[in-house]
Amino acid sequence: MKTVFAPHIGRHVKFGRKPRDPGGVRLHLSDFISHAALPPIPATFSYAAKAAVPLADIYGNDTMGDCVIAAGEHLAAVATGNATGIPYHCTKAQIVAAYQAVGGYVPGDESTDNGCNEQAYFDYLRTHGFSDGTKLIAAISVNASSFSDVLAAAYLFENLFFGVALPDAWVAPFPAGPGFTWGVNGNADPNNGHAFLGIGGTASGPGAGIDIDTWGLLGKITPGAIAAYAGPAGGGGLYTLLTPDILIKAVGKAPNGLAWDELIKAFDTLGGTVPVPAPAPPAPAPAPPAPPPKTMTLTLLQAQLYALDKLHNSRSLFFTKGTAQQLVADSLAMHWVK
Numbered sequence: 001m002k003t004v005f006a007p008h009i010g011r012h013v014k015f016g017r018k019p020r021d022p023g024g025v026r027l028h029l030s031d032f033i034s035h036a037a038l039p040p041i042p043a044t045f046s047y048a049a050k051a052a053v054p055l056a057d058i059y060g061n062d063t064m065g066d067c068v069i070a071a072g073e074h075l076a077a078v079a080t081g082n083a084t085g086i087p088y089h090c091t092k093a094q095i096v097a098a099y100q101a102v103g104g105y106v107p108g109d110e111s112t113d114n115g116c117n118e119q120a121y122f123d124y125l126r127t128h129g130f131s132d133g134t135k136l137i138a139a140i141s142v143n144a145s146s147f148s149d150v151l152a153a154a155y156l157f158e159n160l161f162f163g164v165a166l167p168d169a170w171v172a173p174f175p176a177g178p179g180f181t182w183g184v185n186g187n188a189d190p191n192n193g194h195a196f197l198g199i200g201g202t203a204s205g206p207g208a209g210i211d212i213d214t215w216g217l218l219g220k221i222t223p224g225a226i227a228a229y230a231g232p233a234g235g236g237g238l239y240t241l242l243t244p245d246i247l248i249k250a251v252g253k254a255p256n257g258l259a260w261d262e263l264i265k266a267f268d269t270l271g272g273t274v275p276v277p278a279p280a281p282p283a284p285a286p287a288p289p290a291p292p293p294k295t296m297t298l299t300l301l302q303a304q305l306y307a308l309d310k311l312h313n314s315r316s317l318f319f320t321k322g323t324a325q326q327l328v329a330d331s332l333a334m335h336w337v338k
Contacts, residue, residue, distance in 0.1 A: 001065045001113055002191050004171045006215055009062065013215050016065025016103075016115030017163050017193035019235060027140045027266055029149055029240065038257030041151055046200030046211055047158045048218060050081035054089040055199070058216040065115040066099040068163070071195040072121060073098075074213055075159045075241060076130040078199055082158055083245050090131035098124070098131065118163040118195060118237060125241075137242040138267045144231035144238045147208075147223040151201050153240040154210055156250045156258070160198030162212070162221075164229045164236035165190050180219040181209070184228050188235055 003012040048055060054077035059070035073090045081087030099105045102124045103116035118139075125136035142160065143149045154160050165188035198221075200211035209222040230238040242250075251260060 001115065004174055006062070006174050008175070008177050008215075008217060009058065011062055013058070013062045014065040014067070014113075015166075015192055015194050016061070016067045016113075017165075017195045018115050018117040019165075019190070019193065027138060027263075029140050029142050029153055030146065032259045032263045032266075033149065033152060034257055034259070035148055035152065038152060038254050041155045041203060043204070044200075044202040044207075045155055047078050047082050048199045048211065048213065050085060051077040051087040051199075054081075054087050055197075055213045055218065056216050057089065059090070060092055060095045060099075061215060064096075064099060064105065065113050066095060066103070066105070068116050068118050068121050068195040069095055069098045069102065071161060071197045072125065072241075073131060074197045074199075075161065076132055076134065078158060078197070079134070079243060079246055080132060083249070088130075088132040094131040098128075101128070115193065118161065118239070122239075122241070130243075134243050134245070137244065137247060139239045139241050142238045142240055144229075144234075144236070145227045147226070150210060150223070150226055150238070151203055152257075154198050154201045156253050157240040157242060157246050158199070158249070159241055159246070160210060161195065161239040161241055162198060162230055162236070163195045163239075164188065164193075164234070166192040166194050167229070168192065175217055175219060178218045180217070181222065182212075182219065182225050183222040184224045188229050190235065 002015050004015075005011070006013045051074070055074055059066070059073055061067050061070045073095060077087040077089060096105070096107060098121075099116070100107075102121050103114065104112055105114075106112040122136060122139040126138075127135070129135040139161070140153070142153045150160065166182075167186040168189050169185035170182050171192065194214070196212050196214035198210040198212050199218075202208050202211075202220075207220070209220045210226065212219055212221050226238065228234050230236040250258075
């Protein structure tokens, strides 16, 4: 298995993504999305901050060709971090267990360290789940040639799962640290099979592209590079993965921009058992205006009785004209509701 030296950790790292199965993913985001009905996507967004510590963990991809597993567990950290504020940070033992199950790896036997295919991993996630126990609903293929689809998937579902063959220029020289940019740079090398996670994006301008996490480093991949290397023509695959929490949050972001019922029916046709998420409750109706205050007509007799009552209950036997007028006014103000 091919290795390259990574200066940010001072040792070699491994590749490990096997070529994709062209027929492995049968749901395509472009079949369900309506860009005209989507709410505006922010000019730039990132889901990395709340999962910073797990994203910096290389998850064994220096000693094992487990990049596919590492990308999935990074996704679990991003999903939980942004949902609860506490990202799930899996252990090395959990990474090894998943790599054993999906790739046939036997710890200590280098001959079994042969990487794995992302479709096999997606199948595993549907039945066994990520290390935190959350099971995958579905992996949806994203059209790498449509940056609007790519950006919408990254924003709505908070993840993009890249399975690509990297061009040699991306790793020779290897990124010295975070902040690197991968653009179109030569042909993809099939020996450089790698999986990594998209965790944000910028819509336009010089910084346009998708924010990525790979080998514990945060960088960016340009729209042109996504189209060149992450699509079938370049031997790559681009997906967005859905879990129940991710799906519910995405419905709230785009209630009309995706054909949710059709998408979920498609999940279930492929063997899923996903209930259609309940629509967000409608905003409460505004309170009706307060009724006008009730009025009461005071008769002459009532006014006289109220005035006399006030005067009789006064402890004084003598009044000035002003005092008498004030007592009567106070009595009427108390009894006459306007």
